[in-house]
Amino acid sequence: MFSWILFSEHNAHNAAADTVHAAAxxxxxAAANGEHGGDENLFTRLLHHIYDSRELELPWxxxxxxxxxxxxxxxxxxxxxVFLWLAAVILIVTLSxxxxxxxxxxxxxxxxxxxxVFVLFVRDEIVVPNxxxxxxxxxxxxxxNFFFILVMNLxxxxxxxxxxTGNVSVTAGLAIIAFFMIQISAIRAQGFGHYLAHxxxxxxxxxxxxxxxxxxxxxxxxxxxxxxxxxxxxxxxxIVILALIGLIFVFKSLMVAPVSVTFALGIYMLELFxxxxxxxxxxxxxxxxxxxxxxxESHGHEH
Amino acid sequence: MLDINPGLIIWxxxxxxxxxxxxxxxxxxPILQALQAREQEIAEALKKAEEAKKDAERMMQENxxxxxxxxxxxxRLIAEGRAMAEQLKNDIVAKANESAKKMLEQAKDEISRExxxxxxxxxxxxxxxxxxxxxxxxxxxLDGAKQKKMVDKVLQQLQKN
Numbered sequence: 001m002f003s004w005i006l007f008s009e010h011n012a013h014n015a016a017a018d019t020v021h022a023a024a025x026x027x028x029x030a031a032a033n034g035e036h037g038g039d040e041n042l043f044t045r046l047l048h049h050i051y052d053s054r055e056l057e058l059p060w061x062x063x064x065x066x067x068x069x070x071x072x073x074x075x076x077x078x079x080x081x082v083f084l085w086l087a088a089v090i091l092i093v094t095l096s097x098x099x100x101x102x103x104x105x106x107x108x109x110x111x112x113x114x115x116x117v118f119v120l121f122v123r124d125e126i127v128v129p130n131x132x133x134x135x136x137x138x139x140x141x142x143x144x145n146f147f148f149i150l151v152m153n154l155x156x157x158x159x160x161x162x163x164x165t166g167n168v169s170v171t172a173g174l175a176i177i178a179f180f181m182i183q184i185s186a187i188r189a190q191g192f193g194h195y196l197a198h199x200x201x202x203x204x205x206x207x208x209x210x211x212x213x214x215x216x217x218x219x220x221x222x223x224x225x226x227x228x229x230x231x232x233x234x235x236x237x238x239i240v241i242l243a244l245i246g247l248i249f250v251f252k253s254l255m256v257a258p259v260s261v262t263f264a265l266g267i268y269m270l271e272l273f274x275x276x277x278x279x280x281x282x283x284x285x286x287x288x289x290x291x292x293x294x295x296x297e298s299h300g301h302e303h
Numbered sequence: 304m305l306d307i308n309p310g311l312i313i314w315x316x317x318x319x320x321x322x323x324x325x326x327x328x329x330x331x332x333p334i335l336q337a338l339q340a341r342e343q344e345i346a347e348a349l350k351k352a353e354e355a356k357k358d359a360e361r362m363m364q365e366n367x368x369x370x371x372x373x374x375x376x377x378x379r380l381i382a383e384g385r386a387m388a389e390q391l392k393n394d395i396v397a398k399a400n401e402s403a404k405k406m407l408e409q410a411k412d413e414i415s416r417e418x419x420x421x422x423x424x425x426x427x428x429x430x431x432x433x434x435x436x437x438x439x440x441x442x443x444x445l446d447g448a449k450q451k452k453m454v455d456k457v458l459q460q461l462q463k464n
Contacts, residue, residue, distance in 0.1 A: 095330035173315025
């Protein structure tokens with residue numbers, strides 16, 4: 001019953017809704033397998049598409065990913081690890097080509113120009129305003145942060161793709177690195193003694209037992225917020241798209257399809273924007289937090 | 304959905320760290336260097352253009368001054384030439400006038416001289432004629448009427464001459 005709906009759907013909107021078809025595929029599969037499951041089954045099937053998994057969905061079928069353990073840790077490859085690496089490979093290949101072209105061309109054009117726009121943006125609008133000239137030595141880290149997150153976000157928008165940034169473990173990994181970068185830049189800029197003194201908040205020693213835990217907690221809340229923000233934003237958009245397409249199956253009617261697909265297309269556009277926005281926000285906030293620990297002429301600091 | 308997978312965190316951190324190292328070496332360094340080189344080049348080119356503009360302005364100023372000077376010089380030369388020509392003209396006219404006057408005077412002198420000469424000649428001729436008339440009168444011892452006629456005739460002849 002669902003297969004013909006899927007078919008006409010496919011013909012009508014094959015370009016934009018391709019991502020969604022992978023979802024619809026699993027949905028149809030679910031519906032065919034267990035008619036008894038109902039809407040709850042549908043919803044778990046929807047979420048399955050966002051969740052990490054041990055297998056890779058490809059146009060010609062499913063690929064089981066290898067498992068392995070090391071030092072008691074489960075380091076098995078998952079779908080999101082694959083997309084993590086795919087993003088890294090895309091970046092290394094693209095950016096080294098761009099680097100070669102930009103070194104050769106006096107005036108960059110095409111892809112080189114596009115990359116340079118973002119590089120300039122990160123340098124002049126994010127790093128220098130937040131961290132001053134001293135922040136330029138952290139520019140490679142922040143640039144990598146921006147481009148890596150951007151590419152991972154965008155990979156979730158292509159058919160059979162998945163957003164690794166829609167997984168809280170991935171954003172946690174990025175946030176842990178951001179945490180260390182924030183502490184390292186602060187210690188390097190202020191010296192270790194001054195860094196520790198900063199944890200007391202500059203209050204009377206009698207208040208230290210209260211102040212120090214608060215300040216220490218403050219160190220962790222910033223990266224924690226980074227982690228959750230990115231994860232929630234990337235997951236949210238996917239859920240909305242899948243839910244809109246799911247409506248077709250909930251109502252069991254083709255009449256809902258034009259509405260669903262139109263709205264899903266709108267959300268898709270929004271997600272495209274959010275992919276850039278979240279990459280920017282993560283980088284900007286990391287840079288801001290690093291800048292807060294770096295006493296510089298460019299931003300007001302009480303010490 | 305919020306369950307943490309430590310393996311994935313570790314993979315993320317390893318991948319990211321490697322990516323920072325690899326991109327730092329093969330992408331960001333050359334891209335940023337090219338960017339900086341170009342920015343420097345543009346800044347220098349702008350500075351040079353500014354200098355060239357200043358130079359051009361200065362040269363134009365100089366040219367203008369030179370042209371002003373030249374045009375002043377020309378005007379002065381023209382005025383001088385005109386004054387000289389005027390002077391020359393006046394001189395020539397004056398000289399011409401003077402020589403004309405002189406020639407006129409000479410002519411007048413000549414005329415008066417000629418006149419004087421003619422007069423004296425006339426006078427002597429008249430005297431001669433009177434003498435000859437007187438001689439004739441005396442020779443022929445004429446009567447009153449005849450005498451008068453004769454005198455008239457002589458006078459008429461005289462007038463004719």
